[in-house]
Amino acid sequence: MRTQMATEAGRTTAPSEDRALVGPNLLAVLDGVTAKPENGCEHGVGWFADQLAAEILRVAHLEPAEGLRKAIEQAAELHSGTCDLDHPDSPSVAVAVVRIDGDALRYLVLGDATVVVDTKSELRVVSDTQTRRTAGAKVADVEHALTGEVPLADVRRVAILSDGAARAVDLFNLFDWPQALELMSANGPDDLIRRMRAVEKEDAKAVDWPRAKISDDATVVYLDR
Ligand SMILES: [Zn+2]
DSSP states (O other): OEEEEEEEOSOSSSOOOEEEEEOSSEEEEEEEOOOOSOOSOSSOHHHHHHHHHHHHHHTTTSOHHHHHHHHHHHHHHHHTTTSOTTSTTOOOEEEEEEEEETTEEEEEEESSOEEEEEESSOEEEEEOOSSOOOBSSOGGGGGGOEEEEEEGGGEEEEEEEOHHHHHHHHTSOSSOHHHHHHHHHHHOHHHHHHHHHHHHHHTTTSSSSOOSSSSOOEEEEEEEO
């Protein structure tokens, strides 16, 4: 198995709040939800994304939902003494985790990150763009994660994308998902981001493709078997 990743900040003036993880049995993408000025936390979304990413990797031996619960608890403990974690705008991230567990590949999506699993018999595209639920300070949110598994032997390739990268497909329609996977297989995931940035630049006033952010932080983790 071969894993490649690509990530690029949406703007040159601010650091990316996306994070990508590649562990021995676990791949993940986290995408920090843009912070409101008042959010009860003195650390910020980037800090929270870093802490949660570290905790997710630490519990990579657990199945994804159990692992995410644990990671949220641990990350919350790191700032429960200094910050108001009951604040409705407490820092949070969209997160997608793919874990290889023996002969199964398990995935979890909480928020608008996307997991694409290409198997011998089907293409699964998993994302929650509707409920606006994310991984923040509360373990209970994990109940709303989309989860599933497929036999590892059937898996051909997997991609995990933050919404800033997935919009190459679901907003700009540069390709459909099978074509996007073909492109990544041939040229690597950075080519997807490069092509999308070219379109964003051409439509710099968001006329052809109305969107809140001209360019968003974009991250892809791509696994090929
Ligand atoms: Zn904090």
